[in-house]
Amino acid sequence: MHINHVEESRVSQAAGGGVKGAHLVLRGLHKHYGGRSVLDAVNLEIVPGEFVAVVGRSGCGKSTLLRAIAGLEKPDGGRVRIGGGAQPEVRMMFQDARLLPWKTVLDNVALGLANGEDRARLALASVGLEARAGDWPAVLSGGQRQRVALARALVHEPQLLLLDEPLGALDALTRIEMQRLIETLWLERGFTAVLVTHDVQEAVVLADRILLVEQGRLAMDLPVGLARPRARGSAAFGALEKQVLDRVLDVRHSDMHT
Amino acid sequence: MRRRLETLLAPLAPWLLPVLLVLAWEAAARLGWLSSRILPEPWAVATAARDLALSGELWAHLKVSLWRAAAGFGIGAGFGLLLGLLNGSSRRAATLLDTTLQMIRNIPALALIPLVILWFGIDEAAKLFLLAVGVFFPVYLNTFHGIRAVDAGLIEMARSYGLRGWPLYRDVILPGALPAILVGVRFSLGLVWVLLIVAETISAQAGIGYMTMNAREFLQTDVVLVGILLYALLGKAADLFALGLERRFLRWNRAYL
Numbered sequence: 422m423h424i425n426h427v428e429e430s431r432v433s434q435a436a437g438g439g440v441k442g443a444h445l446v447l448r449g450l451h452k453h454y455g456g457r458s459v460l461d462a463v464n465l466e467i468v469p470g471e472f473v474a475v476v477g478r479s480g481c482g483k484s485t486l487l488r489a490i491a492g493l494e495k496p497d498g499g500r501v502r503i504g505g506g507a508q509p510e511v512r513m514m515f516q517d518a519r520l521l522p523w524k525t526v527l528d529n530v531a532l533g534l535a536n537g538e539d540r541a542r543l544a545l546a547s548v549g550l551e552a553r554a555g556d557w558p559a560v561l562s563g564g565q566r567q568r569v570a571l572a573r574a575l576v577h578e579p580q581l582l583l584l585d586e587p588l589g590a591l592d593a594l595t596r597i598e599m600q601r602l603i604e605t606l607w608l609e610r611g612f613t614a615v616l617v618t619h620d621v622q623e624a625v626v627l628a629d630r631i632l633l634v635e636q637g638r639l640a641m642d643l644p645v646g647l648a649r650p651r652a653r654g655s656a657a658f659g660a661l662e663k664q665v666l667d668r669v670l671d672v673r674h675s676d677m678h679t
Numbered sequence: 680m681r682r683r684l685e686t687l688l689a690p691l692a693p694w695l696l697p698v699l700l701v702l703a704w705e706a707a708a709r710l711g712w713l714s715s716r717i718l719p720e721p722w723a724v725a726t727a728a729r730d731l732a733l734s735g736e737l738w739a740h741l742k743v744s745l746w747r748a749a750a751g752f753g754i755g756a757g758f759g760l761l762l763g764l765l766n767g768s769s770r771r772a773a774t775l776l777d778t779t780l781q782m783i784r785n786i787p788a789l790a791l792i793p794l795v796i797l798w799f800g801i802d803e804a805a806k807l808f809l810l811a812v813g814v815f816f817p818v819y820l821n822t823f824h825g826i827r828a829v830d831a832g833l834i835e836m837a838r839s840y841g842l843r844g845w846p847l848y849r850d851v852i853l854p855g856a857l858p859a860i861l862v863g864v865r866f867s868l869g870l871v872w873v874l875l876i877v878a879e880t881i882s883a884q885a886g887i888g889y890m891t892m893n894a895r896e897f898l899q900t901d902v903v904l905v906g907i908l909l910y911a912l913l914g915k916a917a918d919l920f921a922l923g924l925e926r927r928f929l930r931w932n933r934a935y936l
Contacts, residue, residue: 493835519836523854523931532850533840557931573840
């Protein structure tokens with residue numbers, strides 16, 4: 422893995438990303454629980470600064486894929502290579518915000534930082550929650566908690582941000598706000614992002630590329646060519662959303678007959 | 680105006696029933712329904728308490744009892760906390776120790792009295808041993824369970840943010856287990872007085888239990904009642920102390936505000 426880092430960071434610099442975004446390569450990634458294969462020979466390359474959305478039915482292996490990239494699951498075979506400096510910063514946002522309830526908002530953001538209070542304040546400001554720094558997480562709304570979790574991830578200036586359905590539990594309006602916030606911060610900072618979602622519209626709004634995972638395999642790799650910021654109402658947007666949704670649903674349909 | 684009066688009186692509401700009971704008791708004694716041999720009137724109890732306080736006897740006994748309770752609680756709860764933390768954190772330690780502790784737990788502490796007297800005689804050590812054994816288990820069980828029940832998602836998150844070893848323990852595991860630990864502490868603080876009463880009846884030379892037993896010999900029912908009421912007050916004080924700990928350490932938890 423170490424040999425590859427030099428080469429990888431050169432690639433990311435050549436791509437104009439500097440160390441802002443990590444270069445991610447998966448080769449023949451395998452994972453099985455019991456006899457069941459959850460990830461089956463997954464090959465994937467994500468260039469620095471790219472925003473990739475992974476969609477699929479629940480239980481298809483998309484979360485496992487993300488957790489394997491994050492190092493939270495040990496794959497049974499294959500390799501995960503993350504390039505971008507000697508120690509690329511990889512941060513993960515979970516479906517539940519996972520804030521420590523006994524720490525104030527500010528201390529949650531500063532978790533794992535040495536003397537990071539000022540940086541934590543800046544990160545809180547970037548998600549618009551500097552006024553809540555002294556509050557307990559218990560008094561925040563679901564959307565605010567996820568913004569704190571986002572600030573906690575961003576304060577480490579990640580080159581790779583992994584998002585495991587972080588907006589799944591939010592109401593529709595808050596979700597749209599969060600999508601805008603994530604897009605803005607991503608455009609500003611240029612990190613590589615991998616978003617797992619079951620919301621096809623969310624994938625079309627945010628991603629440069631949409632991947633479909635089916636039974637542990639990558640079944641579709643679709644580039645999204647729409648200009649940003651993307652208007653949900655446009656015909657091109659609607660057509661793409663329908664295309665992806667039909668492809669996802671098609672599996673469910675054929676599955677019911679087998 | 681009426682609302683203001685209500686907010687002023689609200690803190691007094693829990694005391695309404697005890698005050699009414701005491702009044703009824705006083706009335707019953709004055710009307711001769713109650714013999715003073717069975718239950719002296721509250722006024723006599725109050726006078727007895729005042730006399731004991733003025734002679735200094737009350738404070739001497741109180742000091743001895745408080746010291747015993749504090750020492751017994753400190754030893755028992757301390758060991759309970761340590762072993763709970765150890766067994767909660769390490770599967771290996773739990774496999775080795777937990778079964779044994781669970782077997783010991785099922786022996787009532789008071790059933791050990793004959794053995795304890797044989798081992799430690801009738802000195803302080805015997806009393807402290809009884810208190811410590813009784814207090815140990817509520818703290819141990821709640822700590823053990825509290826550590827095991829810490830949200831695995833939070834631990835995973837903290838690990839992914841680079842927390843290992845002591846920082847992980849200090850910032851995630853201990854605070855996560857604290858509500859359960861404090862339940863154990865609160866339960867133990869209540870239990871320590873019950874055990875103290877029994878322990879002090881084993882031929883003590885001082886202490887509220889001794890004062891009460893002694894008064895019984897001389898049929899001083901008013902002093903006996905002073906002792907009993909003291910236990911009630913001390914129990915309440917210990918509970919308030921435990922509540923204070925919860926308020927202080929669990930501020931983040933809405934259930935304790």
